[in-house]
Amino acid sequence: MRECRKRIDLDTLSSDTPPCLHFIAAWGGQRGDRATAVLWALNGNREFRIRNLRAADVDRARVEAVRDALDLAAARFAHEVDAGDGAGALFGDQHERNRVAFDFAQALLGADPAVPVARGGETL
Numbered sequence: 001m002r003e004c005r006k007r008i009d010l011d012t013l014s015s016d017t018p019p020c021l022h023f024i025a026a027w028g029g030q031r032g033d034r035a036t037a038v039l040w041a042l043n044g045n046r047e048f049r050i051r052n053l054r055a056a057d058v059d060r061a062r063v064e065a066v067r068d069a070l071d072l073a074a075a076r077f078a079h080e081v082d083a084g085d086g087a088g089a090l091f092g093d094q095h096e097r098n099r100v101a102f103d104f105a106q107a108l109l110g111a112d113p114a115v116p117v118a119r120g121g122e123t124l
Helices: 034-041 046-050 060-065 067-077 094-109
Strands: 022-027 079-084 087-092
Touching: 022 034, 022 094, 034 060, 034 067, 034 087, 034 094, 046 094, 060 067, 067 094, 087 094
Parallel strands: none
Antiparallel strands: 022 087, 079 087
């Protein structure tokens, strides 16, 4: 079998290109809280579809029970813009969006037994 021996010169790749960020969700005022707004914005995401998770099926009490984990996932894996007075918006590329959705699903449904977890509790 032939192998690909093409070399990529990493020095020629531009490192100063801005990231491609897309709007994920906005919250505050009539939009509600961050966790709920992001949950509804991620509805239909591949991480939710894999686990058969729909925002409409999530009990409000469950969101309240894991609110800290949901807020942490949104702030940790995407780019949050604070608009003051509890309002804000979340932006991210497709990978960041998927990671937020993955952590939301883990928090709402419980740990996925197929996903390896390191000793510190961090998913690998």
